[in-house]
Amino acid sequence: RAKGLGGRRVEVFAAHMHADAVRRLEIAADLQRALLEKQFVIEYQPIVDLATNRVTAVEALVRWCRGGTFVPPEQFLDAAEETGLIVPLSEWILTEACGEVATWRASSWDIGLALNLSKRQITAPGFVETISAALADSGLPPSALTLEVIEEMLVEDAGDTVEKLSELRELGVRLAIDDFGTGYASLAFLRQLPVDMIKIDPSFVSGLGLDETLTLLTRTIVRLGHDLGLTVVAEGIERPEQLELLREMGCSRGQGYLVARPMGAQGVDSLMRTNLTSLQNTA
Numbered sequence: 001r002a003k004g005l006g007g008r009r010v011e012v013f014a015a016h017m018h019a020d021a022v023r024r025l026e027i028a029a030d031l032q033r034a035l036l037e038k039q040f041v042i043e044y045q046p047i048v049d050l051a052t053n054r055v056t057a058v059e060a061l062v063r064w065c066r067g068g069t070f071v072p073p074e075q076f077l078d079a080a081e082e083t084g085l086i087v088p089l090s091e092w093i094l095t096e097a098c099g100e101v102a103t104w105r106a107s108s109w110d111i112g113l114a115l116n117l118s119k120r121q122i123t124a125p126g127f128v129e130t131i132s133a134a135l136a137d138s139g140l141p142p143s144a145l146t147l148e149v150i151e152e153m154l155v156e157d158a159g160d161t162v163e164k165l166s167e168l169r170e171l172g173v174r175l176a177i178d179d180f181g182t183g184y185a186s187l188a189f190l191r192q193l194p195v196d197m198i199k200i201d202p203s204f205v206s207g208l209g210l211d212e213t214l215t216l217l218t219r220t221i222v223r224l225g226h227d228l229g230l231t232v233v234a235e236g237i238e239r240p241e242q243l244e245l246l247r248e249m250g251c252s253r254g255q256g257y258l259v260a261r262p263m264g265a266q267g268v269d270s271l272m273r274t275n276l277t278s279l280q281n282t283a
């Protein structure tokens with residue numbers, strides 16, 4: 001009897017695996033087509049200097065415009081990573097975003113570009129060359145580009161990740177740790193890495209003023225970050241109280257729906273033209 005049950009279980013498991021494999025193939029085909037048909041768009045979310053309200057950079061965030069609806073990155077990035085399609089997709093994002101930010105800079109707007117890196121993108125052959133070529137082709141100075149990685153990528157150091165990022169940093173490119181505080185990297189470990197910036201994860205920022213421990217942790221990260229000579233960015237600012245506390249803590253930069261939502265390139269265009277009055281009003 002036990003044997004029968006076990007057999008059935010195996011069958012169910014196999015059917016499930018089959019469905020999974022089919023689904024993955026479907027997603028792979030969909031993504032491939034999306035790439036060919038240029039169904040991806042980039043939104044840009046402003047990052048502001050909390051002392052001056054000046055927009056210092058925009059973070060490029062990819063969306064899949066699938067049959068008229070915007071699919072958020074969380075719903076396709078894993079599949080893109082698994083199938084390897086993340087490599088050509090990331091290359092497209094890199095070229096597109098560098099070009100757009102270079103255009104804004106040409107209107108004498110001193111802004112930078114923040115770009116999220118994927119694991120597979122870094123380990124792919126020619127990663128360093130691809131980034132330097134995009135900078136050269138767009139005319140974007142290396143110092144205007146910040147590459148965002150998560151702690152895990154530096155700790156695991158797959159395919160000489162740290163070495164490659166160090167190489168880029170020697171060219172002048174900046175390096176940021178995204179979602180800081182959620183991984184395993186200690187600040188002591190960070191000191192040995194070529195890092196310029198940490199982005200405090202929204203899970204800390206969300207508790208500002210509401211949760212004593214999270215408020216204290218945020219304050220500590222800001223202070224230690226600054227003591228280590230790093231730029232500290234707070235992510236996920238949604239309430240005025242969070243902004244106030246972060247300013248009081250001396251946090252360098254902020255990003256979040258309260259400051260500005262991710263927007264299309266045209267939105268950034270008009271943000272530039274309206275002289276950022278909407279952002280100044282949040283002061």
Ligand code: C2E
Binds near residue numbers: 117236238262
């Ligand atoms: P991330 O790099 O930490 O990006 C910040 C995410 O928080 C974005 O979600 C942004 O829209 C969202 N966000 C910003 N302000 C607020 C806020 O005030 N409240 C809340 N609740 N959310 C806020 P998004 O665009 O859905 O991206 C999710 C993640 O997908 C990113 O997290 C990043 O890890 C990844 N990602 C996005 N674009 C790319 C890309 O071009 N390449 C790679 N490799 N990963 C990307």
Ligand code: MG
Binds near residue numbers: 059116148178
């Ligand atoms: Mg990011």
Ligand code: MG
Binds near residue numbers: 199201202
């Ligand atoms: Mg983040």
Ligand code: MG
Binds near residue numbers: 178179
């Ligand atoms: Mg993230």
